[in-house]
Amino acid sequence: MTGKLVKLSKEKRMEQYSENILQSVASGVLTLNQKRLITTINTAAATILNFHPTAVLGRSYTVVFGKNQKIASLLKGVLHDGNEAIRQECEIERADGKIVCLGMSTTSLRDQQNKIIGAALVFTDLTDMKRLRDQVELSKRLTTMGEMSAWIAHEFRNYMGTILGLSRLLSKNINPDHPGQAMIKTINQELSSMDRLITEILSYAKMTAVQRVPVSLDTLIADLMEQFIAAGAYPHVRWSSSFAEGLKVSADPLLMQQAISNIIQNALEAMQGEGTIHIHAMARSEEMVEIKISDSGPGISKDHLDKIFLPFFTTKEKGTGLGLPLVQKIIVSHGGRVSVESMEGTGTTFTLYLPS
Ligand SMILES: Nc1ncnc2c1ncn2[C@@H]1O[C@H](COP(=O)(O)OP(=O)(O)O)[C@@H](O)[C@H]1O
Ligand SMILES: [Mg+2]
Structure with missing residues (x-):
């Protein structure tokens, strides 16, 4: 009787001990069961994912990771086939809108019969390093x-x-x-x-010095659109925009204008005078602003998509292939990033993420 009590408390102590380790490691650790419901989450994971642990326990992993294809396929691999992965880079969009880059490893959790009963995800936040x-x-x-x-x-x-x-x-x-x-x-x-x-x-x-001042994005974008319309080179293009009022970023106004102009110019050239350009700006999170420039042009083929930011890549007879590399240079030197989504035959959207 006494022996059993001692054994139990020893187990309890071990449990406490591993719980302490789990909570104090710097990496995020999250475990899931076969149904992909969250069974444990340590403090670091909760901080990286910006959730309170109690708010996510017992809920689906998509609550914290969103509908992320890469994570879905890592989980399928580990939960179905026991394929463990090491240091995979996964970009997720948090519930507060922040894009976070995670370096993630997965391990299968097994019962005594070696049957897979869940998975552990161990991850670190690579956003700043990236x-x-x-x-x-x-x-x-x-x-x-x-x-x-x-x-x-x-x-x-x-x-x-x-x-x-x-x-x-x-x-x-x-x-x-x-x-x-x-x-x-x-x-x-x-x-x-x-x-x-x-x-x-x-x-x-040329390495231009970035002269940051608070810039009102609504004014900057509205002025740019007006300049393009007034130039009259593409009278049949329709323009539309949607902004959150009073949206500001700390940026170099001239460089920002140049970056957005280059994207608009490409959109106009791609549409060859017919179609719609939509510009949308909003706060993504407390620290991040997003500007989307969409066109209804022919889109960019998959082959070309990963080359468009390379200096001198152009599909135009008189192109220089320097417009988008310059956009990228400007946005990265503001601590932001550029992404592009395109569907052939439907159109292209460039998104600029900028720290506000
Ligand atoms: N909105 C767009 N729609 C379709 N293709 C685009 C768009 N924006 C850029 N591209 C492609 O990316 C290439 C590189 O653009 P850029 O760096 O501005 O150089 P350039 O305009 O001189 O060709 C273009 O030649 C074009 O093929
Ligand atoms: Mg260009």
């Missing part, structure tokens, strides 16, 4: 681009100067109505296109 990694990668790319472009600007502009000088001289030396004048005009036009390209390369590669 942002830092993106910034380091971008600045590496920019340094190489910067060196290369300084060289291009210098060398090419010298040659271009000579060509331009000679073509002007030629133009003076031949009759004004000589057929050669038209060719000289074309040479000069091509030279200005080349000069524009060089200017764009330099503006992408």
